[in-house]
Amino acid sequence: MQSYKKGLVVGAGTMGMNLAKLMLGNGMTVTILDIDPKVLDRCRQALQSDLGSKVQVHFVSDWLQVGECDVVVESVTEDLSLKQRVLKDVEAHVGDETLILTNTSGLSIDDLSDVMTRPERFVGAHFFNPADLIPTVEVIPGRSTSGTCVDDAVDLLRGLGKRPAVLKQSVPGFVANRIQHALMRECLSILEQGVVDAETLDDIVRYSIGVRLAINGPLRQRDLNGLDTHLNISGYLYQSLDNRTTPSPLLEALVEKGCLGRKSGNGFYEWPAGSGENYDRQERELLVRLLSMMSED
Numbered sequence: 001m002q003s004y005k006k007g008l009v010v011g012a013g014t015m016g017m018n019l020a021k022l023m024l025g026n027g028m029t030v031t032i033l034d035i036d037p038k039v040l041d042r043c044r045q046a047l048q049s050d051l052g053s054k055v056q057v058h059f060v061s062d063w064l065q066v067g068e069c070d071v072v073v074e075s076v077t078e079d080l081s082l083k084q085r086v087l088k089d090v091e092a093h094v095g096d097e098t099l100i101l102t103n104t105s106g107l108s109i110d111d112l113s114d115v116m117t118r119p120e121r122f123v124g125a126h127f128f129n130p131a132d133l134i135p136t137v138e139v140i141p142g143r144s145t146s147g148t149c150v151d152d153a154v155d156l157l158r159g160l161g162k163r164p165a166v167l168k169q170s171v172p173g174f175v176a177n178r179i180q181h182a183l184m185r186e187c188l189s190i191l192e193q194g195v196v197d198a199e200t201l202d203d204i205v206r207y208s209i210g211v212r213l214a215i216n217g218p219l220r221q222r223d224l225n226g227l228d229t230h231l232n233i234s235g236y237l238y239q240s241l242d243n244r245t246t247p248s249p250l251l252e253a254l255v256e257k258g259c260l261g262r263k264s265g266n267g268f269y270e271w272p273a274g275s276g277e278n279y280d281r282q283e284r285e286l287l288v289r290l291l292s293m294m295s296e297d
């Protein structure tokens, strides 16, 4: 098994920062590249405040400053042509054998690798936010990805303490985002119909299906409930579930008004200045506690 010591993270945003933290926390040295100096600065401050000022990380804003690396994680903005340009840059600056991962949330691995000269060492590695804490990483081979590349990615991720889950085929949105978006389509429809408000909906999900999903997963949960019961409910319920193939008008209206969630100060909830940072801290503490309880089983 190859050992990975030098990582390059491209994109220092929400995901890139925590990907760097994950690698650093596992003894790797990290270079982190972003074209936006403000983002780099925010990332530097966050990493130094969490890991101390002696942390082994190089913050760079152009490819000329990028040195040798064994693995690259591309984590720039979710846009096909931008990612393709970045992947071309990656290939132009790293060795032929360097493992290249993309943290796309659901773009086609084949579309992304169309522009690459050596796509056999390229594979999807879909992390979840916060990437240093959430265990699962979906590993998505493209048509040209070699078996060795998949094995290397799995070894790397296990070495970083993750639970890699290799998909047998690439489908849009992979697995988790398909399920998350199916759930969100119905949540938005329930809000549009005025069945409950946002806070009540969150409370219902958290303290009913949410906790059981974390313990059992959806399919084992159905086994526990009985598949015949599930079939009976499917028979009358599916016809009233939302099956729109376009975004929810409620979601479109919120975004049009500039209500983008925590980053703009309001979304489904109000996010006064400083509240997001406090929430992050509480969420991280709860995640650590919950995951440590789950790892005992």
Ligand SMILES: NC(=O)c1ccc[n+]([C@@H]2O[C@H](COP(=O)([O-])OP(=O)(O)OC[C@H]3O[C@@H](n4cnc5c(N)ncnc54)[C@H](O)[C@@H]3O)[C@@H](O)[C@H]2O)c1
Residues within 6 Å of the ligand: 010, 011, 012, 013, 014, 015, 016, 033, 034, 035, 036, 039, 075, 076, 077, 078, 079, 082, 086, 103, 104, 105, 106, 126, 127, 128, 129
């Ligand atoms: N946010 C999430 O919850 C989440 C979860 C899983 C996967 N992802 C995926 O991770 C990727 C990054 O998402 P994010 O939430 O960190 O986005 P983000 O907007 O916080 O960060 C993206 C960063 O990419 C940088 N960038 C843009 N063009 C660049 C270039 N040419 N070279 C270098 N840097 C460049 C931007 O300056 C920005 O800082 C996306 O593909 C996204 O779909 C996000």
